[in-house]
Amino acid sequence: MAPLLTVKNLTIAFPRATPVHNLSFEVEQGQTLAIVGESGSGKSLTALALMQLLPRSATTPTGQILFNGTDLVRLDRREMRHRRGRDIAMIFQEPMTSLNPVMTIGKQIAEVLKVHEKISSRQARQRAIDLLKLVRIPAAEKRVDEYPHQLSGGMRQRVMIAIAVACKPKLLIADEPTTALDVTIQAQVLDLLDTLRRELQMAVVLITHDLGVVSQWADKVVVMYAGRKVEQALPDDLFNAPLHPYTQGLLAASPRLKSDFHYRDGALTEIPGSIVSATGEKGCPFRPRCPQARAACGYQVPPLTVPAPDRLVACPFTLPVKAVPHAALVSH
Structure with a gap:
């Protein structure tokens, strides 16, 4: 496969x-x-x-x-x-800056569903509640109408996960x-x-x-x-x-x-x-910090080798x- x-x-x-x-x-x-x-x-x-x-x-x-x-x-x-x-979906690093502060979390989840699955607003709201339950957010029927600032950091991250997996x-x-x-x-x-x-x-x-x-x-x-x-x-x-x-x-x-x-x-x-700047210097990029560095490390970037199976x-x-x-x- x-x-x-x-x-x-x-x-x-x-x-x-x-x-x-x-x-x-x-x-x-x-x-x-x-x-x-x-x-x-x-x-x-x-x-x-x-x-x-x-x-x-x-x-x-x-x-x-x-x-x-x-x-x-x-x-x-x-x-x-x-x-x-x-x-393909992505969970970003900081949910507070990724979520829209003036939209309820339910509407933000529903937005993804309505774009990709062409369902009604009522259906999207119910799916949003189901997704909040899926990511283990308690009282999902109430939380769906709350805003990001009303949730803890862990809850906001769960909302980000719900948005990401909404369309499977x-x-x-x-x-x-x-x-x-x-x-x-x-x-x-x-x-x-x-x-x-x-x-x-x-x-x-x-x-x-x-x-x-x-x-x-x-x-x-x-x-x-x-x-x-x-x-x-x-x-x-x-x-x-x-x-x-x-x-x-x-x-x-x-x-x-x-x-x-x-x-x-x-x-x-x-x-x-x-870490070195990405300006294309010659040699191994880790050489300035490497305890095993040798003179040869300054000539070219070491190619990837296969020292053992799956490595x-x-x-x-x-x-x-x-x-x-x-x-x-x-x-x-």
Whole structure:
């Protein structure tokens, strides 16, 4: 069976920078792919490119975004608008800035349904109530007439999920869906997303910087740095023996539990420096921060190699590092 989504050599450019370089990955139906990395690694831009929502200052992406065999890069705005919300949906980072403050949440959910399914206002309202129940919002008949400011952050995020899954899309993109939520609400939201993924047989692209979240919810992981894929693996392989020095650094900087379920002793190990600008410098983009850097790293960007089945890594000098079991990672 062909993957539901195939991204091939996706490159996103702006007048003075190229923040995403030759990115490729695949997502199968019902699968959760996690894309992880620091702020500035190109994760959110990749998500926006999948939805054809890049800023106007960006040039048309090069490469291919194949969704069920159709290249989304080649679709015009009208064709993409027809697919957006119906076949592909997205949960944005901050629901308070994504929801319309002067429309009730019921009308915002109903708007999606009326555009794509051509149903009456009465039918759309009832469907909105049903969707609020689906995302576990209590007293849905009352909440449907409330405004975003009347809801908590967790409730607003659930409304965003209801809007996203209203038309039962085949692909759901979740861009940092638990940002600014406390740990308990994070777990509830992620559990809800996973339940909906199974019930609706959706593919999910989960954009996050939280390795604790990735360890619990992902079927496959892509690690990005400075707009490039530097490692790809199954979660067990990635967390038990990370190969790329950047992945190793991310794991070392993540809070972990000891065997007695207390936080480990000592300070976290940070990655020195900050992410490089996307200006097309020669050599490995992680070289200035890499503890294993060599002279050869300054000559060219390392190509992706296949060191083991179901694994890709962009570093010729890396050695696997034994890490803690990923079940011990703590979600931020």
